[in-house]
Amino acid sequence: MKILLLGASGQLGQTLIPYLEQAGDLVTSARQGADEGLDLAHRGQASALIKKLAPDVIVNAAAYTQVEQAEQESEQAFAINRDGVAEVADAARAVGARLIHFSTDFVFDGRAAPYSETDTPAPLNVYGQSKLEGEQAISTSGCHHWIFRTSWVYNFKGNNFFNTMLRLAAERDALQVINDQRGTPTWTHTIARVVRRSLAEKGLADGIYHLCDDGSSSWYDFAREIFRLNGVPIKLTPIGQDAWPSKVERPADSRLITEKLQAALGWQPQSWQESLAECVAMKRETAGNA
Template sequence: MERILVTGANGQLGSELRVIAKKYSNYEWVFADRTKITLDDLDLLQTQLEEIKPNIIFNCGAYTAVDKAETEKELAFKVNHLAVELIAKYALENNAKLIHISTDYVFDGESSVALSEEAITNPINVYGESKRAGEIACLKENPNSIIIRTSWVYSKFGNNFVKTMQQLMQERDEINVVNDQIGSPTYAADLAKAMIDILESAEWIPGIYNYSNEGEISWYEFALRIKELGGYSCNVGGIPSASYPTPARRPEFSLLDKKKIMRIYNLEIPNYKESLKKMFR
């Protein structure tokens, strides 16, 4: 029986994979939190991989504190670059399949059309730089890897925009949300299913792929949809990013083009409205 190692097991995507794993008992699943897989200690990480001996690695673990990364650059690069490099090397040497999760933050947000996998990367914050360095190292060390770039991830697990909005809309009469950052949300349960579909498909075709739900919206429009589904009475206002400064800059436009993953792996990608409804249910 093939053994699947899921890093970042307690994160949004790792938690959704844990739910979906029950339907895939043809694999032996190892869900590794920070105690089982230590991404910020490379010597220990090597030892842990050798002990677990996975045939398949879903690398969902990452340093994702976007604003904190501006002052914790070394740690962000250790987890998002050097640990990925080591995992990719291990996968190649041990003939293990690797799906590594990356981000829309590898782009600068200057585009006005949906970004394909070939679009030029130019991160504008430390988190994006560290994730791009991880992508480069992953494919250099192991050209047989699959990298999935995703965006605006939410789930019923962990901390995310949807849950924050639900809480604020119940606590406050009025909130403001940025209306000039454009992209598309990703329901982690949909991405988890897509990863398994790729794993189980007839052919393994390495390279970079984009995955998010369908739809082009701003965070403000996303908040309005959450308000509607939750039946909240809170007033939601739209504001420019300049009115809500953060330590790390965000790309203004990071809509991902999903044609490649749909064509090669024959995936059907739900519209964000359908997936949001599913999470609310």
């Protein structure tokens, strides 16, 4: 099986590499530092690469992910998350490849959680809208696809809440963290394990699946557990999102129901606390080996 990974430099892309290497012959692509250079905002590059390589599977971990900045850079967000994805999906159909794509809890407005795949999306911000239109482009393209909607993604490497908290704690004695937005922290390895399993089992039907760790938390709960597991003493104060200076509206409750994927794959998600503990253990092991 020939697999093409897009977005190999991102936090999810980096995690996926060893899993995909086990699953087949992997070619990585990214704007820089991968087997193949690819800018999804540059029309024609993705289709040329996909037609040249003719992979059996395309895993798209590339996306415009800067939620705040997207409000000012909406053209760029749509160029990557909608138009770039549409080009990938069309090329996947042309070469007969299966497309594995990732979307977000931010397609929902947060007023009717928990959400299943049949609930109607209503994004509150540009990022969410651009990701939703990417999903729609895939669904209408006619390519074989699995779209995994996930939430609050982190690992001990990469740009994410986990690392932001630890960086801020190294600079300050006290932190205020939002306590009235709920969702589910999801470790990149949870996603990569499901991708590996989906590829191995082969029978998963085309469509959208919600994929996240089990349970839910606020950002404050998540931060508290990050500091506890990392042994970082810090004074944490819960605050409301109204007290946080942000230019962008986010869903207040974006919990996702994962029963469809559980039933289809016979998969049981572990709790977000278990995943976080595994992540911290892996971080320690990696630091110990360095």
